[in-house]
Structures are given as structure tokens and as C-alpha cells.
Amino acid sequence: KGMTVYRDGSRDGVLISKDEKKKETNAFTETAAPKRPKTLEAKIIRFNNNHEKWLAVVGMMNDKPYEIFTGKAEDAFHLPNYVSTGEVIKSLNKDKSKRYDFRYKDKDGFNVTIEGLSRSFTTEFWNYAKLISGMLRHGMPLKYAISLVSNLELSDDSLNTWKNGVVRALSKMLPDGTKPKNTTCTECGEDDLIYEEGCLNCKSCGYSKCG
Structure with a gap:
């Protein structure tokens, strides 16, 4: 069977090089806030x-x-x-x-x-x-x-x-079950914390902190 080889840039939108994928992953995206209504x-x-x-x-x-x-x-x-x-x-x-x-x-x-x-x-x-x-x-x-x-x-x-x-x-605005960012329990050291009703609870040892 024949085999077709494409060079980078020869088929735009078809093949993406590894470097291009890496650039996309590391892209720093600017955002525009939605306009505030009155x-x-x-x-x-x-x-x-x-x-x-x-x-x-x-x-x-x-x-x-x-x-x-x-x-x-x-x-x-x-x-x-x-x-x-x-x-x-x-x-x-x-x-x-x-x-x-x-x-x-x-x-x-x-x-x-x-x-x-x-x-x-x-x-x-x-x-x-x-x-x-x-x-x-x-x-x-x-x-x-x-x-x-x-x-x-x-x-x-x-x-x-x-x-x-x-x-x-x-x-208090977080959905129940949300895991905090890079936080471990101060009591048991486990990475088993979740937010429930605005409080941070450890599912491993029962530790709880509100605020």
C-alpha cells in the first residue's frame, strides 16, 4: 500500500505538529468580561x-x-x-x-x-x-x-x-463536593478535602473549617 507524508505547513488544518500542540497547551488566553447590565x-x-x-x-x-x-x-x-x-x-x-x-x-x-x-x-x-x-x-x-x-x-x-x-x-457559592486548590487537611495530611455548604470538610478524618 502507498503512504502519503505531509510536511509541516503543507496541509493547514489537517496535521498539527507536536510543537504546535505544546504552544496551544501553554497559550495564555486573555478574556473579556461580559458587559454588566444596569x-x-x-x-x-x-x-x-x-x-x-x-x-x-x-x-x-x-x-x-x-x-x-x-x-x-x-x-x-x-x-x-x-x-x-x-x-x-x-x-x-x-x-x-x-x-x-x-x-x-x-x-x-x-x-x-x-x-x-x-x-x-x-x-x-x-x-x-x-x-x-x-x-x-x-x-x-x-x-x-x-x-x-x-x-x-x-x-x-x-x-x-x-x-x-x-x-x-x-x-458559600461553591457547589457541594468542590475540591479546593492545592490544599491538604491540616489534621491528617490527606488530600481529601471538599466544600460542603461553604465549609471545608475532610472526608478522611472529619475535620471541618468554615471560613
Whole structure:
């Protein structure tokens, strides 16, 4: 039987050399974030962090976290305990600067709008939240975003407390059974950790850590 040999480049799209395959594997792909609509559905996550009550507002797009704002509940706006969902609305001030408002429905079904999310949280927390939101909207897998935030080395105690709060909030968004990135159990050393209801649980020894 006859045999046909193709030289690299002689049949574009038919044969791919090993070097080309390697280049594809090592490709560094840039992403473009989907355009934010004026209004995003949002989830409210409440949790305790160092014995303090914290609140997170997570804007969702296609059932995935798109942006996150979080801080101490006492520093944030007043929100009734029954509110678990709402909308984050991108608005313009008179001077054309941008702001984010939060809207929810009260018990009677009427809309209640709280203007200026940015002034409801500490400035430092807000600025870091914008960075993390940028990672989320550009498609960083959630477990990698959690790993990155949890490994931040911050000298300020309040920022470390905030960091733990962000990790706790984002962890609650992970599907049960998700394995963390490059993490082994601190108790038994096994690589058998999974996320369940926002907590990191070891299936080997029963160790559990929330946040």
C-alpha cells in the first residue's frame, strides 16, 4: 500500500505538529468580561466573622458571582433579616460618577432602594472588593479566586478579618463536593478535602473549617 507524508505547513488544518500542540497547551488566553447590565440579581449572605456580624452582597450573572461587596453589618446599611435576595443597580450621580444601589422587596412586595453601596462599606474593603470582582467577572474559577484571596498576606488586622469574610462568602457559592486548590487537611495530611455548604470538610478524618 502507498503512504502519503505531509510536511509541516503543507496541509493547514489537517496535521498539527507536536510543537504546535505544546504552544496551544501553554497559550495564555486573555478574556473579556461580559458587559454588566444596569441591574444584576444579588444574593445576601450573612455570617459571623471573629464574633462579629458580617454581610456580603453578591451580584450574580448566569448563576455565577460577578461582583461582591462585603463588610461588617454594623458598618453597612440596615437590612431586615428576612431579605436574602435583591438587585444591585448601577446608577449615575449628577456629576456623572458611577454608584451602585441595592433594591429589595419588603414584606408587602414594595420595592425599597438603598442608594450608594460604596458609602455603606469601609473604603479599603470597597477597593479590594473591586479587585476581586474584576477577577470574578473575567472568569477566574471560583475555587481559584478563593485560594488567591485566602493566601493574601495583609498586615492590618481589620483587612485580614475582611479577607476571611470574603473567603467565607465566596465559599458559600461553591457547589457541594468542590475540591479546593492545592490544599491538604491540616489534621491528617490527606488530600481529601471538599466544600460542603461553604465549609471545608475532610472526608478522611472529619475535620471541618468554615471560613
